[in-house]
Amino acid sequence: MTEARDLPPGQTEIQDFPRFGWGALAFRFPTDPRRLEITVGGDVGESLAVCDELVALQRVEQVSDLHCVTTWTKRSIRWSGFRFRDFYETLVAPRAMPHADANLVVLRGQDGYAGRLPLASLLAPDVLLADRLDDRPLSIAHGAPLRLVAPAHYGYKNIKHLRSVEFWRDARAYRFVGPSFMDHPTARVEFEERGNLPAGLLRRIYPPLVPPIRWLFRFALERHQRRAVRSESNS
Numbered sequence: 001m002t003e004a005r006d007l008p009p010g011q012t013e014i015q016d017f018p019r020f021g022w023g024a025l026a027f028r029f030p031t032d033p034r035r036l037e038i039t040v041g042g043d044v045g046e047s048l049a050v051c052d053e054l055v056a057l058q059r060v061e062q063v064s065d066l067h068c069v070t071t072w073t074k075r076s077i078r079w080s081g082f083r084f085r086d087f088y089e090t091l092v093a094p095r096a097m098p099h100a101d102a103n104l105v106v107l108r109g110q111d112g113y114a115g116r117l118p119l120a121s122l123l124a125p126d127v128l129l130a131d132r133l134d135d136r137p138l139s140i141a142h143g144a145p146l147r148l149v150a151p152a153h154y155g156y157k158n159i160k161h162l163r164s165v166e167f168w169r170d171a172r173a174y175r176f177v178g179p180s181f182m183d184h185p186t187a188r189v190e191f192e193e194r195g196n197l198p199a200g201l202l203r204r205i206y207p208p209l210v211p212p213i214r215w216l217f218r219f220a221l222e223r224h225q226r227r228a229v230r231s232e233s234n235s
């Protein structure tokens with residue numbers, strides 16, 4: 001029998017896997033949910049777009065947990081995709097030639113969401129660009145066509161509907177979608193870096209927000225799917 005791993009500090013396990021995120025984006029959906037393409041830019045010698053080269057990288061499977069900063073944790077999610085490190089070393093470094101000091105990475109989703117992490121954090125072996133979940137292409141709910149999986153960092157660093165990755169020397173090119181207290185620069189789960197306020201305070205502020213956010217994201221997705229069916233039957 002395998003021993004149950006402890007949950008990180010302040011987290012509670014949930015059994016379902018909700019569509020979740022920044023409330024203001026609940027009604028925003030990927031414009032191109034089937035097209036695997038990442039734009040590479042920022043302080044680079046050459047901006048470029050990566051598509052077929054990405055799926056030619058070594059495919060890796062990974063089972064990992066997702067820890068939302070609002071205190072819920074979904075355990076043992078089965079992802080498949082490509083290591084960010086392989087993407088960086090094989091496709092970004094030699095071709096885009098980022099500036100030597102471009103250590104801040106800004107990742108943007110097709111829904112207008114954006115997040116940042118230090119380059120060093122993204123080069124960890126468990127950081128993936130995932131295009132599959134449970135042996136199926138990613139659903140819209142969980143980040144189609146491609147999402148960042150960074151299990152050591154809170155959910156808000158795991159950008160869904162990924163469309164661009166930018167390498168910058170400083171943070172001026174970036175603004176978080178929400179208030180700045182929510183956006184810790186590294187947001188490591190292990191050290192409970194929930195945000196720029198004391199973790200104990202955020203542990204109490206966030207949980208009451210979870211049911212309405214879950215409801216909103218589900219309502220928006222169902223409406224989106226109904227509309228998709230209707231426009232298909234009209235065409």
Ligand SMILES: Nc1nc2c(c(=O)[nH]1)N[C@H]1C(S)=C(S)[C@@H](COP(=O)(O)O)O[C@H]1N2
Pocket residue numbers: 017018019020021022023025067068069109110111112113141142143155156157158159160161
């Ligand atoms: N594009 C995008 N990515 C996002 C978000 C979002 O609103 N938009 N929310 C983040 C947050 S706060 C969490 S907890 C996870 C939720 O992932 P899930 O919807 O697969 O549960 O996505 C993260 N990535």
Ligand SMILES: [Mo]
Pocket residue numbers: 020021067068069070155156
């Ligand atoms: Mo989250």
